[in-house]
Amino acid sequence: MSRRPFVRPVSRTRWYFKHPRYLRYMSREVTCVFIGAFTLLLLCAVERLSEGQAAYESFLAAIGGPWSALGLSIVLIFVVHNAISWFNVTPKALPVQIGEGFLPGRFIVAAHYAVWILISLAVLFFAGVL
Amino acid sequence: MAKSNKPIVWSLFAAGGTLAALLAPVLVLLFLLAALGHAPGLLSYAQLHAFAAHPLGKLFLLTVIALFLWHAAHRLRVALHDFGLRQDRIVAVIVYLVAATGTALSVLYLTRI
Amino acid sequence: MNERMVQLDVLRYDPQVDDEPHFQHYEVPCKEEWVVLDALNAIKESIDPTLNYRWSCHMAVCGSCGMMINGEPRLSCHAFLRDFEGVIRVEPLANFPIERDLVTVADDFIDKLKRVKPYLIPGETRSIDEGEYIQTPAQLMKYRHFSMCINCMLCYAACPQYALQPLFLGPAAITLAHRYNLDSRDGGRDERQQVIATNEGVWECSFVGACSEVCPKAVDPAGALQQVKVASTLDWFREHLLPGDTK
Structure with missing residues (x-):
C-alpha cells in the first residue's frame, strides 16, 4: 500500500x-x-x-x-x-497569580480601562478642553 | 536554530502598543477638535512651544513619536506578511528604517525648539 | 428517544483512486442526543463501511477525533447534532495533509512535540531515599491549566500562521514547553528555550488568538505564547545587556 x-x-x-x-x-x-x-x-x-x-x-x-x-x-x-x-488581551500576556488562584482577567482589563479613562481626562484637562 | 533577536523590536512594539492604547485616542481627539475649528489651548503656538521647550515636554513628545512609530512599523511588517507579501527581510529593513529615521528627526526637531 | 434524519457532507479521499478529495453526501437516522462522531459511526456501521476516521474515547479526553465541522476545528465527540441545522460539513483537520478520508498525517506535530522536550527534566536529582519532589498547590496552579492539553491539534488547524508557515512550532508544542518551564520541579528551561525562543518558535506567532478560541480543554495556548514572548524578551536583555552573562 x-x-x-x-x-x-x-x-x-x-x-x-x-x-x-x-x-x-x-x-x-x-x-x-x-x-x-x-x-x-x-x-x-x-x-x-x-x-x-x-x-x-x-x-x-x-x-x-x-x-x-x-x-x-x-x-x-x-x-x-x-x-x-x-x-x-492583557490578562493573557500578564496573568496575576494570587496564592492558589488567578486574579480574574476582567479585573486586569477593568484596571486598564480605568487608567485609560483617567489619562484621557488628564490630557483633556491639561490641554484646556475640560 | 539560534535564539531570535526579535525581542529587540518586539519590546518596542509592545511598549508602543501599550502607550498607543492609553494615549493615541485622546491625542487624535485633540487634533480632531482642531480640525473642527475648536483647537484646544495646548495646540496654540504659544502653549505648545512652551510645552516642547521644557525638557519633560521634549521627553514626552519624543517617547510618544518614537514608540508609536516602532509599534506601527513592527505590526506593519507582520501585517504585510499576513496580506501575502513574503519578502519579510526587505519589508523589515524598510519599516524599521522609517521608524529609525522618524525617531532621529523628532530628536532633531525637538532640539531646535 | 427521538430520531431524525441528519444530512452530512463528508470529505472523502482515497489515495489509490482519487487525485483530490471530494464531498460525499450521507443521510443518517440519528438520535437526538448524538454527537457528530455517533453519526459517523452509524454511517460506517450501516451505510458505508469504507469511511475512515480516527476516534477512541468518545469523551473529549483522547484527542483523536478532531475534524473540521462546518469549517470549525472541533472534537467530533464533543459536537452535538442538536446544535446544527441543515447539512453538516465534515472535513479532516485543516493544515494537515490528508492520509485518507478524515484521517490526517500528524507526523509534523508529533515531531515538533518531541523537539520541545515536553517532560520533566529535574533541576536537582534526588535519590529514592530522599523522597518525592515536593510541590505546593500554588506552584501547581502556575502551570496546571497548560497541562490539560490532550494533543488534539485543533489549535494547529485554527492557526493561520501555521497554515502560512508550516515550519512554525505551533501553539500546543510551545504551550507544553511553557508548562514544563513553569514547573517548580523542572530545570530544563534553558534547553527548551533553544528550541522555542527562535524565529520559527514563538516569534512566528502574531497573537491571532484562534488557538485559544477552539481549544476544547480551555488550555489558552495564545496566553502561554504571549507569556513565552515576555519571558524570552527578558532573557534577551539579560543575555545581551548584563555584563558577565555570555550565555
Whole structure:
C-alpha cells in the first residue's frame, strides 16, 4: 500500500476571508497604518513648531476643514479599536497569580480601562478642553 | 536554530502598543477638535512651544513619536506578511528604517525648539 | 428517544483512486442526543463501511477525533447534532495533509512535540531515599491549566500562521514547553528555550488568538505564547545587556 497524502492548498493573500475571527484579527492589525499615519502628522507638527509661529499656524490651518475632520475621525475609530483590543488581551500576556488562584482577567482589563479613562481626562484637562 | 533577536523590536512594539492604547485616542481627539475649528489651548503656538521647550515636554513628545512609530512599523511588517507579501527581510529593513529615521528627526526637531 | 434524519457532507479521499478529495453526501437516522462522531459511526456501521476516521474515547479526553465541522476545528465527540441545522460539513483537520478520508498525517506535530522536550527534566536529582519532589498547590496552579492539553491539534488547524508557515512550532508544542518551564520541579528551561525562543518558535506567532478560541480543554495556548514572548524578551536583555552573562 502506497501512501499519497493530499496537501490542501492555502491562499497566501485571501486566507483571512475563511473565518470571521481572522477578519477580526486583520482589523486589529491594520490599526497600525492609522497609528503610523497619525504619528507622522505629529512629527510634522513638531517640525513646523520648530520653524516658528508662522510655519506652525499655517500647519494648524492646513489640518482644518471637513476632510481633515473626516480623516481624523476614521483614525480615531482605528486607534480606539487598537486600545480596546489591546486592553482586552492583557490578562493573557500578564496573568496575576494570587496564592492558589488567578486574579480574574476582567479585573486586569477593568484596571486598564480605568487608567485609560483617567489619562484621557488628564490630557483633556491639561490641554484646556475640560 | 539560534535564539531570535526579535525581542529587540518586539519590546518596542509592545511598549508602543501599550502607550498607543492609553494615549493615541485622546491625542487624535485633540487634533480632531482642531480640525473642527475648536483647537484646544495646548495646540496654540504659544502653549505648545512652551510645552516642547521644557525638557519633560521634549521627553514626552519624543517617547510618544518614537514608540508609536516602532509599534506601527513592527505590526506593519507582520501585517504585510499576513496580506501575502513574503519578502519579510526587505519589508523589515524598510519599516524599521522609517521608524529609525522618524525617531532621529523628532530628536532633531525637538532640539531646535 | 427521538430520531431524525441528519444530512452530512463528508470529505472523502482515497489515495489509490482519487487525485483530490471530494464531498460525499450521507443521510443518517440519528438520535437526538448524538454527537457528530455517533453519526459517523452509524454511517460506517450501516451505510458505508469504507469511511475512515480516527476516534477512541468518545469523551473529549483522547484527542483523536478532531475534524473540521462546518469549517470549525472541533472534537467530533464533543459536537452535538442538536446544535446544527441543515447539512453538516465534515472535513479532516485543516493544515494537515490528508492520509485518507478524515484521517490526517500528524507526523509534523508529533515531531515538533518531541523537539520541545515536553517532560520533566529535574533541576536537582534526588535519590529514592530522599523522597518525592515536593510541590505546593500554588506552584501547581502556575502551570496546571497548560497541562490539560490532550494533543488534539485543533489549535494547529485554527492557526493561520501555521497554515502560512508550516515550519512554525505551533501553539500546543510551545504551550507544553511553557508548562514544563513553569514547573517548580523542572530545570530544563534553558534547553527548551533553544528550541522555542527562535524565529520559527514563538516569534512566528502574531497573537491571532484562534488557538485559544477552539481549544476544547480551555488550555489558552495564545496566553502561554504571549507569556513565552515576555519571558524570552527578558532573557534577551539579560543575555545581551548584563555584563558577565555570555550565555
